[in-house]
Amino acid sequence: MDTSYSPENIEQKWYKKWEADGNFKASGDGNPYCILIPPPNVTGSLHMGHAFQHTIMDTLTRYHRMKGDNTLWQCGSDHAGIATQMVVERQLNALGQKRTDFTRDEFIEKVWQWKESSGGTISQQMRRLGDSPDWDREAFTMDENLSKAVQEVFIQLYKDKTIYRGKRLVNWDPKFQSAISDLEVENHDEKGFMWHFRYPLADGEKTLDGKNYLVVATTRPETMLGDSAVAVDPKDERYQNLIGKFIDLPLVNRRIPIIADDYVDMEFGTGCVKITPAHDFNDYEVGKRHQLPLINIFSPTATVLAQAEVFQFGGTPIDDYPNQLPEKYTGQDRFVARKLIVEEFDSLNLLEKTEDHGLMVPRGDRSHEIIEPLLTDQWYVATASLAKPAIDVVKNGEIKFVPENWDKTYYHWMNNIQDWCISRQLWWGHRIPAWYDEQGNVYVAEDEQTVRAENNLSDEIILKQDDDVLDTWFSSALWPFATMGWPEKTPELEDFVPSSVLVTGFDIIFFWVARMIMMTLKFTGKVPFKEIYITGLIRDENGDKMSKSKGNVLDPIDLIDGIELEPLVVKRTSGLMNPKAATKIEKATRKQFSEGIESYGTDALRMTFCALASTSRDINFDLGRVEGYKNYCNKLWNATRFVLMNTDDKDCGKGLDPKASEQLDFSIADKWIIGRFNQALKAFETHTNEYRFDLATKALFQFSKNDYCDWYLELSKPVLNSEESNEAQKRGTRYTLVNILESMMRLLHPMIPFVTEEIWQRLKPMVATSSDSIMLAPFPIYDASSIDQAVNNDIDWIQSLITGVRNIRGELNISPNKPVNLLLKNAAEEDQRRLKDYQGFLSSLARLESVKILPTEETAPPSSTALAGTLEILVPVAGLIDIDAEVNRLQKEIDKLNNENKRLSGKLGNARFVDNAPAAIVEKEKEKLVNTEQALAKLVDQQQELKSH
């Protein structure tokens, strides 16, 4: 074995073998255990959030697989409509072409080509992370069978009227020229203006204060071309006389009514609001209440039309409405039109004033373009009937959120859920299975032939398929059952629906989680998963969100392989939206990573993610932790070298029954470490079942490093090296060394798969196992009988003596090489027994020249003192150290004890405490006080003793 651990030599080797051997497949036996991957975008690459969640999913998957469950990690990717179409369009643009140079089919073919050539990035990165999904079942939302499921769901929902088509106001993205759903709109606080316009009153009407106009305030002056009313608060006394009267709308010369509606806040501005039902969601509702005309003034690219399109609510066109728009605005972009209109109001002396104003601006989450509410025909899912059962299954506990209080977020959204706009004006995606005849009648079925057959339509009737595709999340919502073969009846649908746990971030609870619950309940009658583990969000070390534009992104692969400074700088500064940020990012990067990033290996990265997975909703990624866990892996590596060095070619009692073999004589340390292993195993399982990977990691780390490496390996040395140990004793210790290490590797494997496999393979010949790979070996089984309190007490005694001596050495700067003599004062019978039994351990670990029990009648020479319970540990200091140093050291101890003493006596002197607290607590405090007083007395004596010399 190499003298140090190097992940690069072991990781890929084992992954290839596991995959080639088919180790990632469900076994078919045991209880079904299934995790569905949140399908990443096929365009994407693996970021820290993925790496984090994948580590959790893989740890759970490996754990359950080793426990013998029929374990499936279902993987796959999402076609990501807009994102993917953008990528391919950008590539065409780079070649001087554009999407519309091609037919729809040609373009889609190009997307498929791109997907084949570069869509596999994530799956390769997942392999680097050690992920163990069943690759043979890898699914893609545009695959034939998933597309079939999408079609089937659409048709069924249409038939029961849960899917409908309607002309409504939608969030329109002028860049993509597509509708998007509410969820895809981000609201940003931005600076803008509030323009106050004078709207002349018609028919010579006047306000109470004698003006011939009303003042309306708006942040979007250009929409005035589509105003259909001015509204006031019905209670507003200022305008009572004008309700039902009219405005002469400037520029377009249209009469529009003055209406009263509760929507208006009379405190805000002038209390008069312009109502533009076709370009504002609130105004839409007002318009609906008052049956105002919907006046659309924008084209799909958000430029002003020559003639407005006017409709009634319900979608019927109004032909006789004055729809002519001023010629000077025709074809102008909405923001150019804004400027021109403000200027025109100003020149007409109708601009009252302009104020700075902060407002919420809706932007598309992908395009970052300002969203325009636009009146269009779209397909919707009516969510009301789906939402109710989806709320119920969380309420009744069929689905459980972890941490629990995410259910509040879920309920809040579900209780206020809006109908879901599912049509998108894109080419890449699942095309809507609807056909129209020339009269505009709509027919829904799987294909044109079926449409004709089902509706008795002759071949002469021309049918045209809907051009739109479905929202990407529509297919994602079917993931839990579509990946299992639905609508076919498959064994997987039986076994793996519901899946066991969904591991995901809170950012997609609405986008994905809620919709999966609704759809899976609707189409399978079952919940999609029993638990939802909501992970925190990975942030940088300062708590900032990792983003390309901030230049603080870490690539998980770079942490695994390492990266030099220069390529890292290039990576972080290239392709920025705002190139000006490059200098700043470069500077920060050079400062933080002056040496680049070291290679830490996958296992260290995975262990870090697990250790950071607490209940916190933000996780600040700490690079120091990764380094620490790499060192930890090196520790395991070297512990293995030690074990092999002492057991290779020697009799380790392979195949003997540890509970019934005379040939194995276990030391106190052997017995202790076996018990400790089982305690750690139990802790790991408890915490893992509660998704507290941080606590699980801590339990493993403490056991393997502190107990096994720091204590047990040291305690094994005196047994192995002493001439006094017999062969059965040595065999017992060798057996324990090897078997606990081997079990420990199985315990650690789910979290750190690579280094454990490498080590396990080397230990395999020495233990009884029939597995080829650690990942198929059984997970250790908890054995409560291995934990013996008497054994633990003895080890505690040994440890406190050794620690006592080390403490004296450390404090007084006595070199660890220098053997010291040890005197034990006030030794009880138990102490004497222990000393007799365990002297070898003490001498070896505390590096003792000699150890003696001081007879009660004898006075001790000047010594440095530590206490182990009532036992006094004395290290004679003659010639070793300065007496004053020890006097000072004792004083510090005495001060500490005095404080403790004061606290305890105060508490016990308080009658209310003694009377009210539970007896056990009072008893405990009393005992503590006695101990403290005894210890204090001893130290004070000892200090006096020293001073007298």
Add this chain to the structure above:
RNA sequence: GGGCGCUUAGCUCAGUUGGGAGAGCAUCGCCCUUACAAGGCGAGGGUCAGUGGUUCGAGCCCACUAGCGCCCA
């Protein structure tokens, strides 16, 4: 405006039913002790954001305040 969360050691974070403030990293000291210097051993370091309340007893429960963050409108 509504909802949720956070504030504990220099840093990143644990702290289970209220009963002796913890870990990792960083710092300091001693040591290249035959598994490991990517290491060992030891040490120092906290007014648990603030105020008030409940309680014999509060990091934990309650109220308020301050600061930070997220989601929704």
